[in-house]
Each structure stands twice: as structure tokens, then as C-alpha cells.
Amino acid sequence: MEAAPGALTFAGAMDAKGVAPVWARALAAAEAAKGTSLALDIGAVTLWDTAGITLLADLETLHGAATVVGATPQVETLLARVHAARQVPGRPPSPAVFSLRALLVGGIAAAADGVAFLGETAIALVMLPARLKMFRMSDLWRAADQSGVKAIPLVLLLGVLIGLILAFQSLIPMRRFGADVYVASLVAIGLVRELGPLLAAVILSGRSGSAFAAEIGTMKVNQEVDALVTMGLDPVTMLVLPRLLAAIVVMPALTIVLDFAGLAGMSFVLLGDGIPQVAIGNQIAGWVAAGDLYGALAKSAVFGAAVAAVGCRAGMATGLGPEAVGVSATRAVVGGIVASIVLDGMFALIFYRLGI
Amino acid sequence: MTDIITVTDLARSFGPRVLFRHVSFAVHEGEILVILGGSGCGKSTLLRMLMGLLEPTEGRIEVLGADMATASLELRTRVGVMFQMGALFGSMTLLENVMLPLEMHTALPAVARESIARTKLGLVGLGDAAALMPAEISGGMAKRAAIARALALDPPLLFLDEPSAGLDPITSAGLDRLILDLKRDLGTTFVVVTHELASIMAIADRCIMLDKTAQGMIAEGDPRTLGETSDHPTVRAFFRREAEGTHP
Numbered sequence: 001m002e003a004a005p006g007a008l009t010f011a012g013a014m015d016a017k018g019v020a021p022v023w024a025r026a027l028a029a030a031e032a033a034k035g036t037s038l039a040l041d042i043g044a045v046t047l048w049d050t051a052g053i054t055l056l057a058d059l060e061t062l063h064g065a066a067t068v069v070g071a072t073p074q075v076e077t078l079l080a081r082v083h084a085a086r087q088v089p090g091r092p093p094s095p096a097v098f099s100l101r102a103l104l105v106g107g108i109a110a111a112a113d114g115v116a117f118l119g120e121t122a123i124a125l126v127m128l129p130a131r132l133k134m135f136r137m138s139d140l141w142r143a144a145d146q147s148g149v150k151a152i153p154l155v156l157l158l159g160v161l162i163g164l165i166l167a168f169q170s171l172i173p174m175r176r177f178g179a180d181v182y183v184a185s186l187v188a189i190g191l192v193r194e195l196g197p198l199l200a201a202v203i204l205s206g207r208s209g210s211a212f213a214a215e216i217g218t219m220k221v222n223q224e225v226d227a228l229v230t231m232g233l234d235p236v237t238m239l240v241l242p243r244l245l246a247a248i249v250v251m252p253a254l255t256i257v258l259d260f261a262g263l264a265g266m267s268f269v270l271l272g273d274g275i276p277q278v279a280i281g282n283q284i285a286g287w288v289a290a291g292d293l294y295g296a297l298a299k300s301a302v303f304g305a306a307v308a309a310v311g312c313r314a315g316m317a318t319g320l321g322p323e324a325v326g327v328s329a330t331r332a333v334v335g336g337i338v339a340s341i342v343l344d345g346m347f348a349l350i351f352y353r354l355g356i
Numbered sequence: 357m358t359d360i361i362t363v364t365d366l367a368r369s370f371g372p373r374v375l376f377r378h379v380s381f382a383v384h385e386g387e388i389l390v391i392l393g394g395s396g397c398g399k400s401t402l403l404r405m406l407m408g409l410l411e412p413t414e415g416r417i418e419v420l421g422a423d424m425a426t427a428s429l430e431l432r433t434r435v436g437v438m439f440q441m442g443a444l445f446g447s448m449t450l451l452e453n454v455m456l457p458l459e460m461h462t463a464l465p466a467v468a469r470e471s472i473a474r475t476k477l478g479l480v481g482l483g484d485a486a487a488l489m490p491a492e493i494s495g496g497m498a499k500r501a502a503i504a505r506a507l508a509l510d511p512p513l514l515f516l517d518e519p520s521a522g523l524d525p526i527t528s529a530g531l532d533r534l535i536l537d538l539k540r541d542l543g544t545t546f547v548v549v550t551h552e553l554a555s556i557m558a559i560a561d562r563c564i565m566l567d568k569t570a571q572g573m574i575a576e577g578d579p580r581t582l583g584e585t586s587d588h589p590t591v592r593a594f595f596r597r598e599a600e601g602t603h604p
Contacts, residue, residue, distance in 0.1 A: 016472075016509065020463040027467070049510035050542070051464070054475045081541055085478025321446040321491030 003029045006037055008059070011044035014052025023055060030063040038063050043070025050082065057082045117313045121244065124236040131237050139242035147208035147243075148250030152257055155203060159258040162195060163187065163265025171273060180273065184280040185287035187266045192288050196259040197296050198344055200251060201303035203258075205336030209311035212243050213332035216315025217325040225316070240312040244305060251304030252297040259296075295356055299347050306343055307336035358385040360513055360545050361406065366415035368401055375401055376572045377414070381564050385512075388539060388546040388559050390579065392594070393566035399549045400440075400517060402566065406547060407437055407515055420513065433461045436506030436514040440521060442498035444490040450477060450501045451486035457508040476504040480534055496527035500534065507538070513545045514538075520552040532558040553597065565591055 001022040002009045008029055012018060019026075030038060040059055045052070056079055060066050071079065128135060170183045216239055219225050228235045263284065270280050311332040318328045359382040367377035375398040383389045391399050404410040406417060408424040417424040422431050444453050454473035458464055464472070477486050480500040490498060499519055506514055519535070520528040532555050538544050550556060556563060556579050563582065565575040567590050575582055575591045583595025 016458070016462045016464060020465070020468065023465055023468040050475055050479075050507075051462075051468070051472050051510065054472045055468070057475070058471050078541060081479070082475050085475055085483060087478070087483070319491070321489070323446050324491075 001026055006033070007039045007041055009041040009044070011046075013047040014042070014045045014055070015047055015049040016051040018047070019051050019055045026055060026059060027062060030059045030066065033066075034063060038066040039069050040066050041069045042075065045070075045075075048075060048078070050078070053078045053082050057086065061086075113317065114313060117316065118309065120236050121240055121309065124234060124241055127234075128237065128241065131234060134233055134237045135241060136238065137242075139238075140246050143208075143212075143243045143246035144250050146211065147204060147247055148253060151203060151207055151250075151254060154207070155200065155254050155258045156261045158199060158203065159196075159261025160265035160268075162199065162258075163191065163262035163267075164269055166190065166195075166262070167266040167269035171269070180270075181275055181279050181283060184266065184270060184275070184283035188263060188284045188288050189292070191262040191266075192259050192296055193292050194296075194344070196255045196262065197251075197300035197303055198340060200254040200258050200300055201307055201340035202337055204247060204251060204254065204304060205307045205311075205333050205340065208243075208247065209307045209314075209332040209336040210329040212308060212311035213314040213318075213328040214325055216240075216312055217318035217328040220315065220318040221320070221324060235316070240309075240316070243312055244308045247304035247308035248301050249304075251300040251307075255296060255300040259293075291356060295347075295351060299344065302343055302347075303340045306339040310335040310339050359383065360385050360420060361547065362416075362418040363406075364416045364418075366402075366405070366417065367413045368398065368405065368410070369413045374571050376566055379415070379566070379573045381573065381576060383513075383545060383547055384562075385545055386539065386543050387561040388535065388548060390556050390560040390563040391547065391549045391566065392551055392556060392563055392579075394551070394568060394590075394594070397566040397568040399551075399566055403515060403517055403547070403549045407435070408432070433457070433509050434511050434513065436503075436509070436511040438499065438502040438506045438514070438516045438519060440518045442490070442495075442502040444498055444501055444505070446490050449487050449489055450482060450493070450504075453490070453501060454505045454508050457505065461509060473504075473508065476507050477501070479507070479538070480504045481530075496523050496531065499523070499531060503534065503538075507542075507544075510542070511544070513547070516546060516548045516550075518550055519548065520550055520555045525554070528552065528555060529558070531555075535559050553595070565594065 001011075003025070008026060010022075040056060042056070053075070056068065060068070060079075060083075068076075068079070124131070166187045167183055170186055171180060174180055174183050174186070216225070219239070225235050225239070228238060267277070267280055271277060314328040314332040314335060318324045361383035363379060363381050366379040368375045379402070381389075391402055393399050401410060405412055406419065406424065408419075408427045411425060419427070420431060420434055422428065424431075444450070445456070448456070451470065451473050454476050455469045458469040458472060462469070474483065474486060477483055480503050482497060482500055482504060485493060485497060485501070490501070493501065503514075503516070503519075516535070519531050523531065535546060535548070536559060539546060546559075548559065560579045562577065563575075563579045564573055565582075566572065567574040567588075569590070574588045575586050577585070579595070583592055586592055
């Protein structure tokens with residue numbers, strides 16, 4: 001391209017490759033020539049594609065009064081077609097702008113949706129005797145197998161490791177005070193009352209909450225949920241309740257497995273440190289009451305319900321498009337963990353008030 | 357007339373099952389060739405082989421003078437494809453979808469890429485939908501956006517897989533008109549797989565017909581006359597919309 005006062009002369013190939021190096025210069029020249037006459041001489045151009053025609057159209061639009069010189073009838077036709085194609089009927093929507101109000105409204109709407117989902121689930125539970133046909137026991141067993149039985153190896157592994165880590169970390173400061181033997185009671189109380197249910201909830205959320213969301217989300221994307229509704233079947237009873245009940249049942253069992261694995265890991269470290277087995281047993285029996293275990297099991301059942309409800313809710317709220325299922329699975333994991341920790345905080349307050 | 361595609365003695369089998377064999381035909385520059393046939397005859401398989409996504413069991417395919425089995429990146433940029441469901445990238449807006457090939461294969465500055473992409477979207481009637489995500493548009497719009505993306509690099513050859521499938525007659529006719537406009541204005545050569553008779557009659561310069569029973573090509577020619585001139589009963593039945601077998 002050659003730029004002279006009042007004229008831009010193009011030659012050679014005006015395809016994507018040919019216009020790439022001159023695009024910015026040509027636009028700058030047209031901008032500079034605004035208010036004066038400008039001839040776009042294309043008589044020596046040998047090859048056109050829509051990239052070249054688009055540049056020509058951009059130059060005409062930008063300058064406002066440019067004239068094209070040397071165009072063949074075919075180029076004129078293409079130029080007219082490109083101009084027509086770029087007549088956008090409406091303004092494109094403006095890009096998303098962060099707004100506190102939108103965030104607040106979105107948060108309130110999401111909370112309202114969550115409450116509505118809890119209400120639907122409660123209604124489905126109350127109506128279950130009347131809708132027993134819709135409740136498939138095979139789904140309940142499958143969900144219990146997926147989230148319970150198949151999670152046991154992972155729970156065992158993490159439990160043993162957590163017990164080991166807690167024992168190692170506690171031994172050093174406790175030894176300073178000659179209180180090595182109390183590591184057993186310290187770790188046992190921490191595991192049984194707090195870490196057992198919480199870690200089991202995190203594992204359930206990561207393994208099963210996301211799976212619930214992905215399963216139901218895929219059904220939503222494939223319109224299987226719509227099909228259930230059109231067949232007069234309640235999706236909450238058919239899809240949510242089996243998973244919810246399975247999670248409530250398996251969570252206390254997983255918690256017990258994790259507790260015992262943690263205690264085994266801790267015992268391994270303490271035995272290695274020379275603390276006798278009977279002393280470890282006495283410490284655990286003396287400091288951990290049956291009430292601690294019952295409270296933890298009650299908590300874990302509630303955590304299980306929360307994780308399953310968050311996962312199923314994320315699945316039922318799955319949007320459109322290929323990303324939607326992934327987004328739902330992420331929401332299920334994050335939501336499940338957050339819900340479990342928030343509930344744990346509430347339990348801590350209640351247990352403190354009750355003196356348990 | 358230059359041949360843009362030459363197919364010679366092509367065969368494709370899946371294990372012991374022969375889908376078709378001895379298929380030979382050519383696609384001339386600037387024409388719209390329609391590959392048609394009943395369900396399961398191998399239309400989409402043949403198209404995938406023409407695109408270089410599937411290797412032939414036997415035979416040879418030459419596209420734009422090069423063997424498709426060893427297609428270079430340069431050759432791929434000269435061939436546009438519209439998949440049956442559009443295959444738009446869900447995480448990008450329509451504009452970004454169309455800009456992607458320009459970004460990957462040209463040295464155009466960002467402002468030029470956007471301007472060209474807007475032109476392409478405008479050409480397919482989606483100038484006002486540039487900022488939309490694929491999940492927000494209808495099936496017909498997705499197909500038009502997919503054509504815009506396929507046109508991004510101005511390829512001389514465009515493959516369209518079932519462009520009318522799942523569309524209402526008005527949208528389908530609009531798409532047919534778009535294909536004819538692009539052929540006229542840009543001189544693009546099209547290879548289209550479809551079994552929509554109305555669409556075939558509207559756009560095809562020539563067609564070839566595959567048949568499951570014959571395991572190969574049973575007709576080649578102008579679809580407007582093939583129904584009358586062909587001796588093959590399946591060809592006649594196809595164009596007369598007659599069911600095979602005996603029905604009351």
C-alpha cells in the first residue's frame with residue numbers, strides 16, 4: 001500500500017495475508033484524511049477475499065467520504081454486500097459490568113432458590129408414602145454403594161494419615177511438658193468430636209456431591225428431567241430423595257471408619273514412641289465419652305444431608321451448554337464443604353451452650 | 357472446469373462390515389455437490405473421509421490437489437467445515453468463535469480480526485448476535501454461526517453436514533438461500549450431505565447417491581432429472597418419496 005495526500009493505492013493480493021501488515025497503517029491514513037477527499041485506488045489489486053473487502057469497507061466507513069477507484073463489478077458487488085452485512089439492526093448488548101446491586105440481587109435469588117429447593121425436598125419427603133412407587137430402592141442402594149462402600153478405601157487411607165500427622169505434630173510440644181501420654185486423649189477427642197465428621201463430609205462432598213450434581217446435571221441437559229415432569233413424575237422424589245437418604249445413612253458409617261482409622265494411625269506413632277498400648281487405651285476410654293461419639297454421628301448425618309442436598313440442587317439448577325455440568329459439579333463441591341463447615345460451627349455453638 | 361476434489365475407487369469397511377466400495381466421483385470448482393442417500397448408507401462417513409477425519413480402507417481422495425490422507429495444516433485452512441450440530445465452542449461468544457481461526461492462522465491485528473469476523477457474521481445474518489453465547493441461540497442460528505466460522509479464512513471449499521437437519525422449513529429455506537448467495541458472491545465450492553429433498557432441489561448443481569444395499573454409489577447427476585432418468589428403483593423411490601417394501 002502506498003499513501004499519498006488524498007489517495008491510498010493498493011496493489012497485489014488483498015487477502016488475509018496481504019492486508020495484515022497494512023491494516024493499521026491504512027486505517028490511520030484514512031483517519032488522518034478525514035475532512036479532505038480520499039481516493040482508494042484498487043486498480044492494481046490482483047486478488048481479493050473478504051478480508052480485503054472488509055478493509056475497504058472499514059476505510060470507507062471510517063473516512064465517511066472516500067471514493068473507490070478501479071473497482072471491478074465483482075468487487076463492487078462484494079463491497080455492497082459487506083456494507084449490507086454490517087448494518088446491525090440493534091446495538092449489541094453491552095459487556096457485563098460488575099455491580100454490587102446485581103451481586104446482591106443474584107445472591108438473594110440464589111438463596112431463595114435454595115430455600116425453595118429445601119421446601120420441595122421437604123414436601124417430597126412428607127409425600128413419600130403416597131409416592132412410594134416413584135421412589136426406586138435400587139437407586140438408593142446404588143447411591144449408598146457409590147458414596148459409602150466405594151469411599152471406604154479413601155476414608156481409611158486419609159484417616160490413618162490424619163491420625164499419624166496429628167500424633168507427630170502433638171508429640172513434640174507435649175513432650176516438653178512431659179505429657180506424651182496425653183497425646184492419645186488429645187487426638188482422640190479431636191478426631192471423634194470434630195475432625196472425623198468434618199473430614200468425612202469433605203470426602204463425601206468431593207466424591208459424591210460432585211457425582212450427584214454431574215449425574216442430575218447431565219439428565220437435565222439431556223432433557224431427561226423434563227421428560228420425568230411431562231410423565232407426571234416428581235424429579236425430586238425420583239432423583240433427589242434416594243441420594244439424600246443414602247448420604248444420611250452412609251455418613252455416620254464413614255465417620256466411624258475414619259475415626260477408627262485415625263486412632264489406629266495415632267496408636268502406631270505412640271507405640272513407636274514407647275508409650276504402652278494399655279496407656280493409650282486408658283487415655284482414649286477415659287477422655288472420650290459415648291456422648292461425644294453420638295453427637296459426632298448426629299452431626300455427620302446432618303452433614304451428609306447437606307452435602308447431598310447441595311449436590312442435587314446444583315444438578316437440578318444445571319444450565320445449558322457443555323460447560324454447565326462442570327459448573328454444577330464445582331458448585332456442589334464448594335457448596336457442600338462450605339455448608340458442612342457452617343453447620344459444624346452451629347453445632348459447636350449448640351454443644352457449648354448445652355455443655356456437651 | 358477444474359476439479360477441486362477427486363475421489364478414486366474409495367472403499368470403507370468397519371471390521372468385516374463393508375459400508376461402501378468402488379466410489380469414484382469429482383467435485384468441480386464453484387459447484388454445489390450434494391451427497392445423498394438413505395440412513396446408514398455412509399453419507400456422513402464419506403464426508404468425514406473427505407474432511408480427512410477418517411481414513412479410507414481403500415482408494416484415494418485428493419482435495420485441492422493434495423492427498424487428504426497426508427493433509428498439511430495449510431490445506432486444512434483452505435477447507436471450511438460446518439458440523440451437523442454446529443460444534444461452536446460453548447465458552448466463547450459467536451464473535452470469538454469466528455475470530456478464532458483468524459487469530460490462529462493469520463497475522464491480522466486484533467481490530468482487523470474483529471472487523472472481519474463481524475463481516476462474516478453479518479453475511480450469515482447474525483450481525484446483531486455477535487456478543488451472544490452458543491447456549492443462548494437457536495439451532496438455526498448455531499448453524500449459521502458455524503458457517504460464518506467455517507468462512508472465516510475464506511476457504512475455497514466448504515463441507516456442510518446436514519445443514520437442514522432439525523430446522524423448520526422457513527429457517528431451512530433461509531439457509532439454502534445463504535448457501536446459494538455465498539456460492540454466487542464468494543465463488544465457494546460446497547459439498548453438502550443431506551437427505552432433505554426440498555433442500556437438495558434448491559441448492560444442488562449435482563448430486564451423488566449412496567445406497568446401503570448396493571454398498572456403493574448408485575447415481576450421479578442433476579437431482580431435478582435423476583428421479584425420471586435413473587433406472588435404479590431406489591433412486592426413483594427416493595425422488596418420488598416412495599416407501600420401500602409393501603405398505604397398505
